Structures are given as C-alpha cells and as structure tokens.
Amino acid sequence: MVPRTCFAARLSILVAVSTATQCLQQGPVDAYVAGLNRALRGPRRRKADLMAEARDSLEDATEAYEADGLDRDEAERRAVADFGDLGEIVPGYRAELGLAQSRRTAVLLFLVMIAQPIVWQEGAWAWTQQPDAAMPLLDVVQQAVRVVGTLAIAGAFVALLGTGLGLRYPWLRDRAARATALFALVCAVLVGAMATVMGLFSSELGGSDLAGLGVVGGFVLLPLTLVSYSAQRCLRLA
Structure with a gap:
C-alpha cells in the first residue's frame, strides 16, 4: 500500500507538471492576456470588457503580421511587443x-x-x-x-x-x-x-x-x- 505522504508528493508533482505543460502550450498572446488579467482588480464586467478588447487588438495585430508572412508564434510575439510592456499599460487599465x-x-x-x-x-x-x-x-x-x-x-x-x-x-x-x-x-x-x-x-x-x-x-x-x-x-x- 502506498503511504499517504508518497501519494501526496506524487499528486503535487503531477499538478506541477500539468501546470507547466499548460504554460508551455500557451502562446505569447494568451500568456500576455493572462498576466494582464492577474495584474488587475476591479468591477468584473468592466474588467471582462477590457480583457476582451485587449485580446481582440492582439489577435488583429497577429493576423496582420501573419498576412505579412510571419508564422503564428512570431506574429504573436510581434503583436505583444507592439502592445506594450505590462508595466507600462497596467496603470492605464487600472485607471479605467x-x-x-x-x-x-x-x-x-x-x-x-x-x-x-x-x-x-x-x-x-x-x-x-x-x-x-x-x-x-x-x-x-x-x-x-x-x-x-x-x-x-x-x-x-x-x-x-x-x-x-x-x-x-x-x-x-x-x-x-x-x-x-x-x-x-x-x-x-x-x-x-x-x-x-x-x-x-x-x-x-x-x-x-x-x-x-x-x-x-x-x-x-x-x-x-x-x-x-x-x-x-x-x-x-x-
């Protein structure tokens, strides 16, 4: 019979691996929006609108870069870079x-x-x-x-x-x-x-x-x- 401590340790390892896998599967846009979401607190409805607007802008920019011949990952990286560093844009979103x-x-x-x-x-x-x-x-x-x-x-x-x-x-x-x-x-x-x-x-x-x-x-x-x-x-x- 497996001791409870060993079972708990294995479970925590599985959770950590699952989380890391999800992070690796996230593209630059998803990771950026997730970071922005974590950095903000406020009225849920308005926050959801802001998150949707940010994602739409990033997706539009990504599609524009893809149309210029870039692959998906590089297009997302360019779109995120154009959007701005989180430290620069979070204060504006927080003000909203x-x-x-x-x-x-x-x-x-x-x-x-x-x-x-x-x-x-x-x-x-x-x-x-x-x-x-x-x-x-x-x-x-x-x-x-x-x-x-x-x-x-x-x-x-x-x-x-x-x-x-x-x-x-x-x-x-x-x-x-x-x-x-x-x-x-x-x-x-x-x-x-x-x-x-x-x-x-x-x-x-x-x-x-x-x-x-x-x-x-x-x-x-x-x-x-x-x-x-x-x-x-x-x-x-x-």
Whole structure:
C-alpha cells in the first residue's frame, strides 16, 4: 500500500507538471492576456470588457503580421511587443477600472442618501417623534442631519453626473474617481455618526434603544459600509 505522504508528493508533482505543460502550450498572446488579467482588480464586467478588447487588438495585430508572412508564434510575439510592456499599460487599465468603480460608488451613495429622508421623516416613526421636553442636543443633531443629508444627496447627484457624462472632459476624468471616493467616505462617516446618535435618542422619543439602533444598523450603517468598501476599492485603483 502506498503511504499517504508518497501519494501526496506524487499528486503535487503531477499538478506541477500539468501546470507547466499548460504554460508551455500557451502562446505569447494568451500568456500576455493572462498576466494582464492577474495584474488587475476591479468591477468584473468592466474588467471582462477590457480583457476582451485587449485580446481582440492582439489577435488583429497577429493576423496582420501573419498576412505579412510571419508564422503564428512570431506574429504573436510581434503583436505583444507592439502592445506594450505590462508595466507600462497596467496603470492605464487600472485607471479605467477606477472610473468604473467610482461610478458604482456614486450610484450606491445616491441610493443610500435618497432613502434617508424617508427613514428619518419627522414624526413618521417611533425614532423620529418629537420629545415632550426640550432636548437642545437632539435639535442640533436633527438640524445637522438635514444640512449634511441635503449636501450629501446633492453631492452624490453631482458625482453621478461627473462619473457619467463628465468623463467626456479630460480634466474631470483624471479627478473623478478619487474625488468621488473621498466624498463618499466623508459622507459615510458623518451620516453614520449622526444616525447613530439619532438612534440612541429613540428610547427618549417613545421607542426603544434596540429598535432605534436596529433601524440605524439596517438602513444606514450597513448600506454606508457597502459605500465605504466601494470607495476604498476606488481609491486603490485611482
């Protein structure tokens, strides 16, 4: 009976040989596209489009060289050389993915912020009732929520335009991703903090701490966490 250690060693050798064989069977174009794919992170759909465009360009160039009399392997090598070194083209592709991620971030932020007036509509829910006694701090927080919320909705709408139609303008295109990501992160922190304070006041407004914080977590903090994650990905790509 073959010991398990020997079997595992043989299996690892077979896997290594199989991988090496696949690499040898890859042509220059396949290897180049695979390397480009490994070097990029970002929205899957946009990344898939970029990979398809790169492969199509390389295939067209390869066919042109073949038409000039070169064999397939040499034609692919020439096409890859013309396309450029990965170190030179990856930043450009990463910027494209950053723009796509900024668009996603802007959409998420807008959807989250446009729902907040409903969640915090005065007097509509237990956590938005007016207290019997004066509460200066609550008044300040409510006013801050209105101001920050309005600015966040307006900013999210501008970000939508900037990451859409605005990309036609080179000066805006170069700044849209980072600006959108930073704005989204600031909004997430400010709105999340104020919503948490509002949730803590819910017990004094006729509700319960659990209910108020549950609303904050489900309708504010969780969506804003998704916005923050998307914004951070955007910054890494910008």
